[in-house]
Amino acid sequence: MNRKPIRVVVAKPGLDGHDRGAKVIAQALRDAGMEVIYTGLRQTPDQIVEVAIQEDVQVIALSSLSGAHLHLFPPVVQKLREQNIHDVLVLGGGVIPDEDIPVLQDAGIPAIFTPGASTKDVVRYIQEHFYGPQEKPKVQKIDHIGIAVKDLQQAIDFYENVIGIKCTMIEEVPDQKVKVAFLPTGDSEVELLESTDPDGPVAKFIAKNGEGMHHIAYRVDNLEAKLEELKRAGVPLIDQKPRRGAGGAMIAFLHPKGTFGHLVELCQRED
Known part of the structure; x- marks a missing residue:
């Protein structure tokens, strides 16, 4: 069955100047057949949501290494809701302490990928969210x-x-x-x-x-x-x-x- 490719915005909110990890994730998603728009460094929540709407994406993947994730990630979800958009999956990744993960999840970001996660974990999560759990190999x-x-x-x-x-x-x-x-x-x-x-x-x-x-x-x-x-x-x-x-x-x-x-x-x- 031919499926329409999943469209993803990969974004770096805030003043974090390091984007190697975000680029690695973007390439892994492309390799998995997804269409990826990378917005570059130092994006505001408003800019990220604007791109997501213009590009008609299903996923926003946020990355932060600066420690400002609690201040930068939830506003993206809030901006989407202000536009009456509730079906875009927002994910987070980066150097995020374990104690902050439940806070982000409560804010509408269901999955957080810390440095121990692999790119395959991210790909699998997105695919299973939209396509359902993959059948276990027999x-x-x-x-x-x-x-x-x-x-x-x-x-x-x-x-x-x-x-x-x-x-x-x-x-x-x-x-x-x-x-x-x-x-x-x-x-x-x-x-x-x-x-x-x-x-x-x-x-x-x-x-x-x-x-x-x-x-x-x-x-x-x-x-x-x-x-x-x-x-x-x-x-x-x-x-x-x-x-x-x-x-x-x-x-x-x-x-x-x-x-x-x-x-x-x-x-x-x-x-």
């Missing part, structure tokens, strides 16, 4: 189980001739220093992993642990969103962003110290 199934082996062909022969499942593809993944054999079984796969380099991660795993289960992989419907969810939950990640893996999948690994000692892979495939 784990669909166990995609495969990875097994580290010293001799790939010997392992394939065992699985085909003894276990009774057939290898359908062998692929080398140079950046992971591994050769992979895929053996589908029902809705999932066995993935046999042979290192192509004595210093590769699979070779190091075998040297430390011997041959055996290397990782378990879960298929998700939105890998990037799942990684963001895990970051917010404090789960340590090996891969901060999705990368290309074997079989054309986008993959990311979670750190074993956050998953009870075993390596977990998340993958997303375009079926």
Whole structure:
């Protein structure tokens, strides 16, 4: 569904002469598909509201590092109300003490983003305000189980001739220093992993642990969103962003110290 872009005014009220943070927020909102008007430094509440009306925006994002937020932010809301405008979302950010946040919220500024917040937090808040909560990414199934082996062909022969499942593809993944054999079984796969380099991660795993289960992989419907969810939950990640893996999948690994000692892979495939 095509949505009309959210229009945002990013403004620096008062005499604060630092606007790097405001520019970073403005760019992050643009990158998220929003239309952003940055008003520049030293704007009065009247000027900010005038621009918001002229540009027909849905959001005013205010930034202040000067400590004058209690005197500068609420008048913007008041000026909007004087114009009978009640549907513009006003947000605040900057160096704002915790004890001032409830005061600003009572004044009609529902969300305050302090220096610990990320630009993604701001983007997500605005999007969810207008579009509703984003659907949580789903784990669909166990995609495969990875097994580290010293001799790939010997392992394939065992699985085909003894276990009774057939290898359908062998692929080398140079950046992971591994050769992979895929053996589908029902809705999932066995993935046999042979290192192509004595210093590769699979070779190091075998040297430390011997041959055996290397990782378990879960298929998700939105890998990037799942990684963001895990970051917010404090789960340590090996891969901060999705990368290309074997079989054309986008993959990311979670750190074993956050998953009870075993390596977990998340993958997303375009079926």
